[in-house]
Amino acid sequence: xxxxxxxxxxxxxxxxxxxxxxxxxxxxxxxxxxxxxxxxxxxxxxxxxxxxxxxxxxxxxxxxxxxxxxxxxxxxxxxxxxxxxxxxxxxxxxxxxxxxxxxxxxxxxxxxxxxxxxxxxxxxxxxxxxxxxxxxxxxxxxxxxxxxxxxxxxxxxxxxxxxxxxxxxxxxxxxxxxxxxxxxxxxxxxxxxxxxxxxxxxxxxxxxxxxxxxxxxxxxxxxxxxxxxxxxxxxxxxxxxxxxxxxxxxxxxxxxxxxxxxxxxxxxxxxxxxxxxxxxxxxxxxxxxxxxxxxxxxxxxxxxxxxxxxxxxxxxxxxxxxxxxxxxxxxxxxxxxxxxxxxxxxxx
Numbered sequence: 001x002x003x004x005x006x007x008x009x010x011x012x013x014x015x016x017x018x019x020x021x022x023x024x025x026x027x028x029x030x031x032x033x034x035x036x037x038x039x040x041x042x043x044x045x046x047x048x049x050x051x052x053x054x055x056x057x058x059x060x061x062x063x064x065x066x067x068x069x070x071x072x073x074x075x076x077x078x079x080x081x082x083x084x085x086x087x088x089x090x091x092x093x094x095x096x097x098x099x100x101x102x103x104x105x106x107x108x109x110x111x112x113x114x115x116x117x118x119x120x121x122x123x124x125x126x127x128x129x130x131x132x133x134x135x136x137x138x139x140x141x142x143x144x145x146x147x148x149x150x151x152x153x154x155x156x157x158x159x160x161x162x163x164x165x166x167x168x169x170x171x172x173x174x175x176x177x178x179x180x181x182x183x184x185x186x187x188x189x190x191x192x193x194x195x196x197x198x199x200x201x202x203x204x205x206x207x208x209x210x211x212x213x214x215x216x217x218x219x220x221x222x223x224x225x226x227x228x229x230x231x232x233x234x235x236x237x238x239x240x241x242x243x244x245x246x247x248x249x250x251x252x253x254x255x256x257x258x259x260x261x262x263x264x265x266x267x268x269x270x271x272x273x274x275x276x277x278x279x280x281x282x283x284x285x286x287x288x289x290x291x292x293x294x295x296x297x298x299x300x301x302x303x304x305x306x307x308x309x310x311x312x313x314x315x316x317x318x319x320x321x322x323x324x325x326x327x328x329x330x331x332x333x334x335x336x337x338x339x340x341x342x343x344x345x346x347x348x
Contacts, residue, residue: 006206010256017060025088026096030134032085037141038323042104047111048146050104052081056328059095060207068210069097069223073230088274101155102136106146114149116341120346121149123170125237129263130177131244144337148345157182158284166319170236172344177318178262180243181269184299188275189223190207190232202230214305226275237279237347239321239340242288246295247271279307281343283336285316307347311339 015021027032044047056077063069077094081087091098109118116315125145127138135154142152151169157179175183180250193199208228215221246268250259284293294311300310313320315331324330 010271013347017066023094023096024092026091027088027099027100031083031088035136036139039136042139042142043263045143047108048104049107050102052083052099052102054079054081054091054098054230056091056094056098057097062095067115071210071223072207073203074206099155100135101153102147103151103153104142105151106149110147111246114147116148116345118149119345121144121170123150123344123348124153125150125172125174125344127152128173128175128179128182129177130175131250133179135313141321144341145344148341149193150344151290170348171233172239172347173235174239174241174340175243176241178244178319180240181245181265183238183240184243184245184276185265185269186232187235187238188269188272188279189226190229191226192234194234196233197247198231199233205230223267226320230328235278236279237281237344239281239343240283241336242284242291242293242318243299244280244291246292248290248292250289250290268327270299275304275305278306279305279347281309283311283320284314285313285318285320287315288318290318302340309343317331 012023016023043050055075057072058067058074058076060066060072081100104323114121127135127142129135129137135156138152138154142154151171173183173186175181184284200347206306208224210222210224213222246264247262269275281298282301284291284296286293297310297312300308313336316336320332320336324333
């Protein structure tokens with residue numbers, strides 16, 4: 001694949017869809033990237049255990065349209081991985097569509113004892129990243145939640161339902177920016193169940209065929225009714241940072257189709273906000289130049305759950321968790337993390 005070639009980026013998807021080209025690395029180099037320093041800190045911490053895993057979705061060729069493929073939740077294979085080159089080859093042979101995630105946990109009490117009384121033990125916190133990012137960018141913040149006992153799960157989008165065994169834990173969802181939008185849309189799209197057995201039993205089952213274009217909900221009005229969607233496990237709460245519900249600007253490279261899909265997603269979320277019914281806390285900065293805190297305020301007013309909270313942080317920009325260069329510079333991030341941790345522990 002030619003790198004940094006705009007013309008190739010335009011024609012490659014068409015060549016792939018016509019079967020004239022196979023992408024040898026569907027992650028475009030990310031699979032073999034060395035860990036960045038905060039990630040290494042987690043890996044090398046003797047008190048922290050971690051696992052890498054991926055689940056496979058059916059290949060695009062198994063569907064009538066890309067839209068149907070994008071909406072699929074069927075899992076055809078799952079495996080632990082080590083992030084080595086050979087896994088790229090096996091991944092392509094299995095269709096090339098997988099969702100990678102990592103899990104992080106302190107199985108034993110850390111030095112100095114559990115924070116928050118260890119009330120996070122037996123609970124999962126799923127962290128959803130933003131646009132043009134990846135799950136382990138949360139690595140600098142993960143220890144704050146591990147020390148409270150949470151098991152932290154960081155998928156790389158596109159996200160997919162993650163179920164481990166049949167002993168259901170309390171699950172909390174968090175995300176920032178587009179990750180925040182993803183959390184909100186996930187909550188309105190999939191009906192909840194308190195039975196992990198139901199979630200596990202549905203994983204390998206094909207989704208109900210979507211309605212004809214124009215007769216459904218969501219993107220292009222081709223999504224299934226909520227009653228026909230697979231169930232998701234009951235979510236105990238969502239802590240959402242600067243959600244992408246009303247965009248102001250975006251300066252990075254973005255394909256036109258991706259931009260239009262994001263816009264359509266924001267419109268759909270705004271239209272169906274009343275379907276998001278879980279305990280929730282929204283936080284946003286009033287100096288955010290990427291997404292509007294006013295849009296978040298309007299969304300909050302329409303959420304039906306009585307356990308809902310919002311805070312607009314004065315002077316905060318879009319990256320609310322920017323790691324500071326020293327203790328004083330890091331104070332703003334620490335304030336958000338303390339807020340986040342406190343809200344979660346109160347609901348454990």
